[in-house]
Amino acid sequence: MNRNNYVPQIPYGTRDLLPREAKQKRIVEGALAELFSRWGYDEVVTPTFEYMETITLGTGNAIQEHVFKFFDKNNRTLALRPDMTTPIARVAATRFKERPLPLRLFYLTNVFRHEQAQAGRQCEFYQAGIELLGAPGPAADAEIIALAVEAMLEAGLTNFQIGLGQVAFINGLMAESGLTQRDQQKVKYTMVTRDLVGLGEVLAQSDLSQSAREIFQQVPLLHGREDMLRAAYRLVTNEQSRAALDNLADIHKLLTGYGVERYVNFDLGIIRDFDYYTGMVFEVYTPGLGFPLCGGGRYDTMLASFGVPNPATGFALGIERMLLALERQGIDVSVRGKDVYIAWAEGNLAEAIEAAKEYRKTGRRTELALAGCSKTAAEKTANEQGYEELIYIE
Numbered sequence: 001m002n003r004n005n006y007v008p009q010i011p012y013g014t015r016d017l018l019p020r021e022a023k024q025k026r027i028v029e030g031a032l033a034e035l036f037s038r039w040g041y042d043e044v045v046t047p048t049f050e051y052m053e054t055i056t057l058g059t060g061n062a063i064q065e066h067v068f069k070f071f072d073k074n075n076r077t078l079a080l081r082p083d084m085t086t087p088i089a090r091v092a093a094t095r096f097k098e099r100p101l102p103l104r105l106f107y108l109t110n111v112f113r114h115e116q117a118q119a120g121r122q123c124e125f126y127q128a129g130i131e132l133l134g135a136p137g138p139a140a141d142a143e144i145i146a147l148a149v150e151a152m153l154e155a156g157l158t159n160f161q162i163g164l165g166q167v168a169f170i171n172g173l174m175a176e177s178g179l180t181q182r183d184q185q186k187v188k189y190t191m192v193t194r195d196l197v198g199l200g201e202v203l204a205q206s207d208l209s210q211s212a213r214e215i216f217q218q219v220p221l222l223h224g225r226e227d228m229l230r231a232a233y234r235l236v237t238n239e240q241s242r243a244a245l246d247n248l249a250d251i252h253k254l255l256t257g258y259g260v261e262r263y264v265n266f267d268l269g270i271i272r273d274f275d276y277y278t279g280m281v282f283e284v285y286t287p288g289l290g291f292p293l294c295g296g297g298r299y300d301t302m303l304a305s306f307g308v309p310n311p312a313t314g315f316a317l318g319i320e321r322m323l324l325a326l327e328r329q330g331i332d333v334s335v336r337g338k339d340v341y342i343a344w345a346e347g348n349l350a351e352a353i354e355a356a357k358e359y360r361k362t363g364r365r366t367e368l369a370l371a372g373c374s375k376t377a378a379e380k381t382a383n384e385q386g387y388e389e390l391i392y393i394e
């Protein structure tokens with residue numbers, strides 16, 4: 001290879017975050033970390049990669065095609081974590097086995113998934129998320145949703161809506177209908193991708209009764225406020241779907257207590273793309289972004305796969321998606337300029353280092369010139385780089 005002709009590229013679906021964006025990311029992450037900790041959540045950091053078996057144990061086999069895999073020296077398959085929910089379940093089931101429940105954990109980290117890359121959807125991306133482990137019932141789910149609302153507000157976003165669904169509603173319908181496992185997967189896929197035409201085709205090719213087909217066809221249209229829940233209740237007769245609707249009504253009541261219900265709409269067509277959800281699921285949308293910027297839900301069977309049966313619920317928010325939404329809505333994440341530039345006349349470096357030490361101690365962001373220069377040159381640099389103050393040592 002001729003070195004001179006080599007144009008270095010970064011891998012598909014990855015991005016460099018340059019100083020401005022990196023700074024904004026840090027500001028938003030810092031605010032979220034403080035928020036989560038005010039709600040009693042503790043941070044955890046887990047390895048960037050896990051054994052592939054761990055990932056499939058928690059997330060199911062379907063995740064395989066989205067996972068970046070490689071091998072260790074013993075030829076075991078490793079996987080870059082596609083999300084943090086499974087690694088946290090692993091930690092809870094091993095290191096935290098003896099801890100009293102519930103456990104409240106949060107994370108700020110990168111995750112990796114093979115995706116069609118586009119703005120706001122990369123193969124490596126950053127998430128801020130929480131997991132509430134060992135808590136069944138609507139109180140835990142309402143806490144999660146209320147905290148997701150607070151997270152949006154804390155990051156500076158005010159124009160957003162939460163779609164709240166319940167996968168047990170559709171699971172109840174599936175169980176009742178006698179759809180084959182394969183057709184169930186197909187129906188779910190069309191719902192995840194919101195492909196109504198595809199859904200119609202799958203249903204037409206199945207051997208469902210006409211009335212069952214009609215109900216399935218309606219599910220993606222079941223969104224709205226409490227009156228929609230009542231209408232859905234009349235539409236179904238099976239216990240599981242009705243219990244799912246009761247659960248949503250209970251969660252909604254608690255959300256009213258948190259004062260966040262105005263952000264929430266029911267949407268029974270939401271089933272999310274991970275297979276591990278078992279109860280309420282939700283997604284957060286904001287104008288100008290074609291995909292949810294936050295999502296989560298209840299996953300009561302994952303911890304059992306790791307040998308410690310326990311209910312759990314949580315969510316994750318996409319940091320880049322949040323930054324994109326803020327930018328598209330003209331909301332400023334204030335990035336302060338630099339504070340002090342210390343320049344020096346030839347021979348005064350030692351003194352300049354002393355001065356820099358003092359300024360940094362007081363918390364001011366201080367940059368030290370690395371070569372001596374004239375005062376005029378120092379003034380020019382300080383102006384161009386936007387420093388608030390110039391110290392010139394002569």
Ligand SMILES: N[C@@H](Cc1c[nH]c[nH+]1)C(=O)O
Nearest residue numbers: 083085296297314315316
């Ligand atoms: N891990 C999920 C979000 C989630 C956290 N807890 C439950 N769900 C995701 O990446 O979308």
